[in-house]
Amino acid sequence: MGLLLCALLTGAGGTTAHSSLTADHVAATTTAMAAAPVRAGVDGPGKGLGIRLLEAPVSRRKDPRALAGVVDHVDPGTVIKRRFEVSNTTGRRLHVFLYAAAADIKDQTFVFAPGRTQNELSSWISVEPAEIDVPAGGARTALFTIRVPKTAWRGERFAEIWAQTEVPPDKEHNVGLATRVGIRVFLDVGPGGERPSNMRIEKLIPERDAAGHPRLLAQVVNTGGRALDISGQLSLTDGPEGIRAGPYPATVSVLLKPGETGRVIIQMGKGLPNGPWKADLTLRSGMIIRTASATITFPDSGTGEVVILLSGEDLLLPVLILLTLALGGAFFLLRRRRRASPDPVAPKDIDASQNGTHHHDDHGVHTGHVGRHRRPAGEGGPVAVHLHDGRRRSADHDRSPSG
Secondary structure, eight states: OEEEEEEEEOOOOOOOOOOOOOTTSBSSOEEEOOOOOEEEESSSTTOEEEEEEOEEEGGGTTOTHHHHSBOOEEOTTOEEEEEEEEEEOSSSOEEEEEEEEEEEEETTEEEEOSTTOOOHHHHTEEEESSEEEEOTTOEEEEEEEEEOOTTOOSEEEEEEEEEEEEEOOOSSOSEEEEEEEEEEEEEEEOSSSOOOOOEEEEEEEEEEOTTSOEEEEEEEEEOSSSOEEEEEEEEEESOGGGOOEEEEEOSBOEEEOTTOEEEEEEEOOTTOOOOOEEEEEEEEETTEEEEEEEEEOOOSSEEOOOEEOOOHHHHHHHHHHHHHHHHHHHHHHHHHHHHHSOOOOOOSSOOHHHHOEEEEOTTOOEEEEEOOOOOOTTOOSEEEEEBTTSOEEEEEOOSSTTO
8 A cells, every 4th residue: 555645836936136134033024925825636626735825025025936935035044934824625624744845946847855855945944833634614824934054055945845635545545645735945045135036038949849739939048146937928919911819828937047048838729820920928037027029930840940039248249349350450450551651761862952053944944953963083974963843854964174
């Protein structure tokens, strides 16, 4: 005989809110805020065991994840106390066990350890009372406390706070049934302020699955310092003949640790035309919202044309590189031009202003100074002279002293 365990989890993720908490004090002022309870069926659909938080930090009252789970950032030595409710919508009394156990993010999903397996964070959590009887159609309140050691290292940790009921095996049933519902805990520990959360949408991939349903895969990367629980929705406009479609909620969300990349999947109806469409995508994790718009076309089968999205950060580096190359090229050409330009050099001819005579043409017009070149004695022939007005003349000189 054995025990079969069924589990259902609440949702939670990263956040951008900041809180500075003092060691050895309650982590933050809380307010009575709660989401709808998460239920696991015990006596059929809509009837079973439920759980929900009754309090959330005032500093995170606008963060929808803080209503469903613990997403706090705390200093080492901090103590957190939160009330939660366990409800029973069956027609019989339920005996419920309350405890904390290990959890982690793996393969873009929140995974929990079997049974009461512990990790570091779950060992810091105590639940009061440890067992509780919940009447048919009723609810009971419990309290969990997280005591963070003063020596705790910086980092984000994950756990689950469980409410579990069991139907043990008996003579008629060889397999018992255990049902549990839980509250996720994303606890970031470290001195100073909380590391900011962020994400970037990198590409949109339109495709059709094996059954012919069109779907859009949005590749996203966690560029911040906290884990993100990313969901979203898609609206399609400007389709064939101007038709619209959507919005469509994400059918597959992703949980990403810092630096990880994953894909949010949004599936549409099989009869949706291929397009082209103007796609407006919104992804959200808590208070972090990112949008992207692009023209997409779904293929008849397989994968369509992938749309690469460039953010301002992606464009900044290429622009800086081009600017640097342009400035470097301009500087190189300027230096080369300066080196190619000849320095002004004095004419090699003898300065006519020092040894020349004034020259007049046949009409008595003064044309400038004439400089003479000396030639060795005994040599005849023409002598070239340069006039100040730029003309060049040749003259035959005899060998007489008066020449």
